[in-house]
Amino acid sequence: MVNNASAKLKAWRSVEGLTQAQAAKRFGVTRMTWFRWENGEIQPRGHAMRSLCEIINDLQPNDFFNLAAVRSISQQERQAA
Incomplete structure (x- = not known):
């Protein structure tokens, strides 16, 4: 599932003119x-997420989490109760 971070990673790589292999190596x-990461299949952890957020100015840790989906699940759980 593509999230906000996925789109920002892809946009950053495009602006920098890097291939996926070059970005990965960096x-x-x-x-x-x-x-x-770019396709939202997995999320970076710990130091990788921190490094990404330090280098990609527009990227924040919260971008990696689909808060709308979390809210939707919470609403569904409340309605079921």
Whole structure:
């Protein structure tokens, strides 16, 4: 699921003129990991998320979380109760 962070990662890479492999190398991960971050399949953890947010100015840790989906699930749980 593509989230706000996924879109920002892809936009940043495009502006920088980097391939996925080049962006991955810059952050010390595999191209497949970068691909999965960009597509929202997985989220970076710990130091990787911190590094991304430090280098990509527009990126914040909360961007990695789909808060709308969390709110929707919470509403559904309240209605079911």
